[in-house]
Amino acid sequence: MKISQISLFLENKPGHLSSVCQTLADAGISIRTLSLADTQRFGILRLIVEDWKRAKAVLEATGCVVNVTDVVATEVEDRPGGLAALLRPLEESGVNVEYMYAFALGNKGRATMVFRFDQPDAAIEILKKSGVSVLGSVNLFRPAT
Amino acid sequence: MSDSRASGPDAAARFHPASSLDYVPREQLRRLQSQRLKEVVSRVYDHVAFYRRRMDQLGVTPSDIRSIDDVDKLPFTLKSDLRDEYPFGLFAAPLGQIVRLHASSGTTGKPIVAAYTQHDLDVWKNVMVRTFAAAGLSEGDIVQNSYGYGLFTGGLGAHYGAEALGATVIPTSGGNTDRQIMILKDFGVTAICCTPSYFLHVLDRAAEIGIDVRHLPLRVGVFGAEPWTEAMRRRIEELAGIKAYDIYGLTEIIGPGVGAECSGQNGLHIFEDHFYPEIVDPETGRPVPEGADGELVITTLTKQAMPMLRYRSRDITAFLPGSSPSGRTLRRIRRIFHRSDDMFIVRGVNVFPSQIEEALLRVEGTLPHYQITLTRQRGLDDVDVQIEVTPELFSDRVSAMENLQQRLAKAIEQTVNIRVNVSLVEPHSIARSEGKARRVIDKRDL
Numbered sequence: 001m002k003i004s005q006i007s008l009f010l011e012n013k014p015g016h017l018s019s020v021c022q023t024l025a026d027a028g029i030s031i032r033t034l035s036l037a038d039t040q041r042f043g044i045l046r047l048i049v050e051d052w053k054r055a056k057a058v059l060e061a062t063g064c065v066v067n068v069t070d071v072v073a074t075e076v077e078d079r080p081g082g083l084a085a086l087l088r089p090l091e092e093s094g095v096n097v098e099y100m101y102a103f104a105l106g107n108k109g110r111a112t113m114v115f116r117f118d119q120p121d122a123a124i125e126i127l128k129k130s131g132v133s134v135l136g137s138v139n140l141f142r143p144a145t
Numbered sequence: 146m147s148d149s150r151a152s153g154p155d156a157a158a159r160f161h162p163a164s165s166l167d168y169v170p171r172e173q174l175r176r177l178q179s180q181r182l183k184e185v186v187s188r189v190y191d192h193v194a195f196y197r198r199r200m201d202q203l204g205v206t207p208s209d210i211r212s213i214d215d216v217d218k219l220p221f222t223l224k225s226d227l228r229d230e231y232p233f234g235l236f237a238a239p240l241g242q243i244v245r246l247h248a249s250s251g252t253t254g255k256p257i258v259a260a261y262t263q264h265d266l267d268v269w270k271n272v273m274v275r276t277f278a279a280a281g282l283s284e285g286d287i288v289q290n291s292y293g294y295g296l297f298t299g300g301l302g303a304h305y306g307a308e309a310l311g312a313t314v315i316p317t318s319g320g321n322t323d324r325q326i327m328i329l330k331d332f333g334v335t336a337i338c339c340t341p342s343y344f345l346h347v348l349d350r351a352a353e354i355g356i357d358v359r360h361l362p363l364r365v366g367v368f369g370a371e372p373w374t375e376a377m378r379r380r381i382e383e384l385a386g387i388k389a390y391d392i393y394g395l396t397e398i399i400g401p402g403v404g405a406e407c408s409g410q411n412g413l414h415i416f417e418d419h420f421y422p423e424i425v426d427p428e429t430g431r432p433v434p435e436g437a438d439g440e441l442v443i444t445t446l447t448k449q450a451m452p453m454l455r456y457r458s459r460d461i462t463a464f465l466p467g468s469s470p471s472g473r474t475l476r477r478i479r480r481i482f483h484r485s486d487d488m489f490i491v492r493g494v495n496v497f498p499s500q501i502e503e504a505l506l507r508v509e510g511t512l513p514h515y516q517i518t519l520t521r522q523r524g525l526d527d528v529d530v531q532i533e534v535t536p537e538l539f540s541d542r543v544s545a546m547e548n549l550q551q552r553l554a555k556a557i558e559q560t561v562n563i564r565v566n567v568s569l570v571e572p573h574s575i576a577r578s579e580g581k582a583r584r585v586i587d588k589r590d591l
Contacts, residue, residue, distance in 0.1 A: 005541070007539075007541035009534045009539050009546075009569070009571060009572075010571065011570055011571050011574070016571070037543045039543060039546070039547065041550075041568055041569070042546065042569055044541055044542075044543060044546065046541055063571075063572050063573045064571070064572070065534050065535065065536050065539045065571075065572050066536075067536070067539050067540065067541050069541050098542055099542070099543075116541070116542075
């Protein structure tokens with residue numbers, strides 16, 4: 001149930017983010033969600049798109065360095081303590097969250113979060129055991145309407 | 146192939162008769178050098194006003210030169226002398242006998258002119274045949290010559306040498322990397338000549354378009370025209386699955402063909418029967434003790450059109466002791482990766498780009514494209530090393546990238562003993578050159 005996330009190296013310069021977005025737009029690739037980690041000198045853009053292989057190819061064709069990482073997407077109950085409850089069993093098992101970000105749209109009182117774990121497979125096992133719904137590509141990109 | 150051949154010098158190559166002078170006994174070589182030095186000194190004294198003036202100033206006449214040991218009585222020639230005498234002031238032959246002119250790229254001011262009589266072109270061809278033969282090439286090899294054809298000596302120098310060797314020469318010249326790769330692949334090229342930095346660029350591009358050069362028939366690279374390091378050789382050999390040989394030359398002397406590595410890949414044999422080498426202290430001009438570092442100084446022994454007496458190359462090297470594994474008797478110099486021109490001084494410390502290169506390779510085992518920018522703010526020098534992020538270096542985690550930046554900065558600081566800023570930049574954001582890589586941008590107002 002892992003999701004492939006693509007990430008890109010960006011210099012902190014005007015126009016660099018928009019040109020990446022334009023490349024994807026021109027290829028008809030829709031960004032499902034994204035997160036931009038910025039430091040003083042550079043940024044790392046992480047993207048979730050449905051056709052990550054094609055996204056990687058079109059971005060590499062423009063000269064970008066593109067990485068693919070396994071991440072885990074889950075539903076989190078949109079209530080106080082929802083995220084804390086999800087994280088607790090992971091912490092107890094020593095699985096570390098490298099970073100996380102949320103999907104733009106939640107539905108029906110649930111938020112969708114993307115996690116970059118140091119041990120994604122272990123994380124999925126733990127999450128499933130504690131009854132958290134881990135989302136696959138099908139749920140993410142073709143949500144029931 | 147019989148066993149005795151396989152174990153002999155440069156076993157893979159058929160022996161080319163031109164190479165026999167590479168193995169000449171030292172005493173015979175000395176006699177040849179002495180005879181030739183006397184001839185060339187007479188020639189320049191009689192025909193070049195500049196040399197007659199310099200020798201008169203030192204109180205030296207051609208009759209004072211009795212053997213090669215008298216070479217240090219002669220005046221030095223500096224690069225600035227070539228500029229002062231631009232364009233034809235140092236010619237020792239009438240224009241009617243000069244059949245070719247070349248010129249250096251000359252990044253500042255006027256270029257350096259090189260002139261050749263037909264005899265000089267034959268000498269050049271001879272030393273280039275020996276250069277290729279030393280790299281294990283022979284008749285039957287297919288040589289892609291990606292040195293630039295034109296005023297630059299590299300293109301035509303390598304071209305005529307490879308042809309005279311009996312190889313099949315493809316004169317691709319520089320540039321149009323995709324076409325270079327296509328020819329490399331389609332023509333079954335076995336050897337390539339270009340600058341090592343350009344070859345790395347070719348390898349980069351080949352990887353991008355999904356061609357693994359290791360699976361091509363290419364087996365030898367003959368690289369020169371810029372300083373490069375042992376670490377860069379290892380990287381090239383590993384990525385391309387070839388043997389990478391260093392060659393040495395300079396426009397002022399003849400172009401490529403002054404020195405070349407043999408199968409031992411340990412130092413460059415100087416073709417001493419044509420180019421007499423000395424190594425001197427760059428400050429005092431006096432010879433350094435045998436084996437010590439110094440500036441390479443070359444006297445051309447056979448050139449007619451534009452002979453050079455004791456030309457100061459500005460290249461830092463040392464004579465290597467011991468005998469060559471290939472059995473060549475010609476003296477070897479250590480590969481040149483310090484050119485005094487490339488050196489920059491930051492906060493009183495001498496730094497060579499090659500040191501920064503070594504540090505980069507040590508950290509990640511790869512050599513990303515890089516550039517060094519020097520700036521000065523309020524009297525303080527800053528060194529910024531821009532390094533292009535490669536797929537091998539890139540991580541989606543900020544901490545990993547910051548860590549990488551720190552490791553790179555630390556490795557460079559440990560090598561050169563000054564603090565530097567490391568900036569990670571996007572791939573292909575540093576300008577590529579088709580010829581010599583431009584590693585240092587000095588924006589200081591010195």
